[in-house]
Amino acid sequence: MKAVRLWSVRNARWLKKVYDGLEWILSLLNPILRRIGYDRLDKPFAAVEGVVKGFLFDSQSCGQCTLGETGMACPMNCPKTLRNGPCGGVRQNGGCEIKPEMTCVWVNAWEGSQQIGAEQTIQIIQAPVDNRLKGRSAWLRALRIKVGSAS
Amino acid sequence: MKFDDEPTPGEGLPILPGHTSPGRFERILRAGKFAVTAEIAPPDSADPADVFARAALFDGYVDAINATDSSGANCHMSSMGICSLLTRKGYAMILQQSCRDRNRIAMQGDILGAAAMGVCNILCLSGDGVQSGDHPEAKPVFDMDSISALSMVRRMRDEQQFMSGRPISSPPRLFLGAAANPFAPPLDFRPHRMAKKIAAGAQFIQTQYCFDIERFRTFMAQVRDLGLLEKAYVLAGVGPLASAKAADWIRKNVAGVHIPDAVIDRLAGAQDQKQEGVDLCIDLIEQVREIEGVSGVHIMAYRMEDRIGEIVTRSNALDGREPWRPAL
Numbered sequence: 001m002k003a004v005r006l007w008s009v010r011n012a013r014w015l016k017k018v019y020d021g022l023e024w025i026l027s028l029l030n031p032i033l034r035r036i037g038y039d040r041l042d043k044p045f046a047a048v049e050g051v052v053k054g055f056l057f058d059s060q061s062c063g064q065c066t067l068g069e070t071g072m073a074c075p076m077n078c079p080k081t082l083r084n085g086p087c088g089g090v091r092q093n094g095g096c097e098i099k100p101e102m103t104c105v106w107v108n109a110w111e112g113s114q115q116i117g118a119e120q121t122i123q124i125i126q127a128p129v130d131n132r133l134k135g136r137s138a139w140l141r142a143l144r145i146k147v148g149s150a151s
Numbered sequence: 152m153k154f155d156d157e158p159t160p161g162e163g164l165p166i167l168p169g170h171t172s173p174g175r176f177e178r179i180l181r182a183g184k185f186a187v188t189a190e191i192a193p194p195d196s197a198d199p200a201d202v203f204a205r206a207a208l209f210d211g212y213v214d215a216i217n218a219t220d221s222s223g224a225n226c227h228m229s230s231m232g233i234c235s236l237l238t239r240k241g242y243a244m245i246l247q248q249s250c251r252d253r254n255r256i257a258m259q260g261d262i263l264g265a266a267a268m269g270v271c272n273i274l275c276l277s278g279d280g281v282q283s284g285d286h287p288e289a290k291p292v293f294d295m296d297s298i299s300a301l302s303m304v305r306r307m308r309d310e311q312q313f314m315s316g317r318p319i320s321s322p323p324r325l326f327l328g329a330a331a332n333p334f335a336p337p338l339d340f341r342p343h344r345m346a347k348k349i350a351a352g353a354q355f356i357q358t359q360y361c362f363d364i365e366r367f368r369t370f371m372a373q374v375r376d377l378g379l380l381e382k383a384y385v386l387a388g389v390g391p392l393a394s395a396k397a398a399d400w401i402r403k404n405v406a407g408v409h410i411p412d413a414v415i416d417r418l419a420g421a422q423d424q425k426q427e428g429v430d431l432c433i434d435l436i437e438q439v440r441e442i443e444g445v446s447g448v449h450i451m452a453y454r455m456e457d458r459i460g461e462i463v464t465r466s467n468a469l470d471g472r473e474p475w476r477p478a479l
């Protein structure tokens with residue numbers, strides 16, 4: 001999956017567009033989704049999301065997605081699960097301190113965010129993970145935050 | 152150097168207007184003095200005398216002492232233990248808190264405990280991976296990262312709240328620090344990362360070892376252009392290398408330390424390599440001082456702590472100023 005993940009970072013620009021489009025479609029569907037009930041939809045949504053994002057980004061399904069702010073690189077692949085930028089241990093060749101055979105997630109994230117012009121959003125301070133949300137749908141959560149029906 | 156309102160050891164100084172801590176370290180920096188900090192070697196023992204003896208090596212040479220938090224993921228006496236012992240004697244301590252071993256519940260408890268013990272400065276770190284230490288089989292925690300930890304401590308201090316929102320009746324009065332590594336990729340991201348740490352609450356920055364002065368100069372110029380020099384004090388990391396062989400080992404095995412070939416060659420060409428390492432450190436101090444925005448040096452003299460006196464004296468880093476030391 002590593003190859004796909006790198007491809008995704010390199011193609012971050014239009015993937016981000018697709019992603020934003022998806023969010024738009026979801027917000028159009030919101031009245032229907034709300035009627036069905038978000039909680040009931042969470043499982044099927046999370047399942048689809050897990051497959052799609054797992055394939056494209058090696059997403060670890062933390063349930064509180066940062067992909068748009070991290071250059072379409074999932075920060076949960078960082079062995080230290082750092083969500084706010086690279087540690088000081090990145091090797092001179094860009095390899096990860098802990099898994100030298102892997103390029104540091106944040107080297108990818110920086111590359112990707114330059115592609116999508118997100119040098120600003122990578123500066124957003126990400127709160128630590130809410131461990132209760134693991135495995136739940138981040139798409140539905142983002143939608144609910146947007147329409148103001150979740151904290 | 153003693154302030155007129157110097158308290159009995161273990162108690163805080165009065166907090167001056169615009170300051171956030173009752174500590175000496177913040178006062179020195181805000182007064183525009185060139186500050187010197189050093190890293191104390193944590194003992195592998197439960198004997199307080201070991202801690203006092205190691206701190207005594209720094210008496211009269213440093214403004215504040217960093218107590219590391221099992222750095223390199225090797226087990227030693229805790230930062231909290233060392234800080235508690237030394238604040239009782241009046242030393243200005245910088246508690247290092249890494250995110251590797253503790254979750255948010257433990258960290259917030261420790262922050263209150265440390266402040267209650269007279270710790271005025273906290274350095275928030277992500278921490279080295281457990282793989283690099285003597286317990287590679289341990290569970291890495293990383294519930295937070297250095298930046299979310301900084302904003303957590305700042306909230307405890309300024310908003311008097313735990314992360315949960317529950318109120319804190321008497322907040323920890325702290326001066327907040329973070330680390331920066333100008334030498335690790337992605338290089339052009341590093342100044343932005345420092346900006347993010349400052350936005351999250353960092354008031355001072357201690358850098359990784361600076362052996363590549365050219366690179367450091369570039370970094371500091373970028374930092375200046377981002378307007379960060381008005382927002383935080385930067386202390387450049389320096390330290391003596393014991394030999395060319397040791398230097399080569401460090402750059403191959405210690406995460407995040409960048410040592411250029413020229414440095415290794417200089418050591419290798421010397422008669423007395425250890426002395427050359429000390430001389431090199433002194434040269435580096437003189438060079439980093441010339442760079443705009445460097446407010447002090449942070450000396451990490453691993454296994455050469457006894458040479459810190461010589462380094463500080465010969466580099467004249469303190470400009471003849473005498474830092475606080477415990478009464479004899």
Ligand code: SF4
Pocket residue numbers: 077078079080081082085086087088089090091095096097098099103104105106107
């Ligand atoms: S090198 Fe990069 S991926 Fe590896 S632990 Fe550090 S930040 Fe995470």
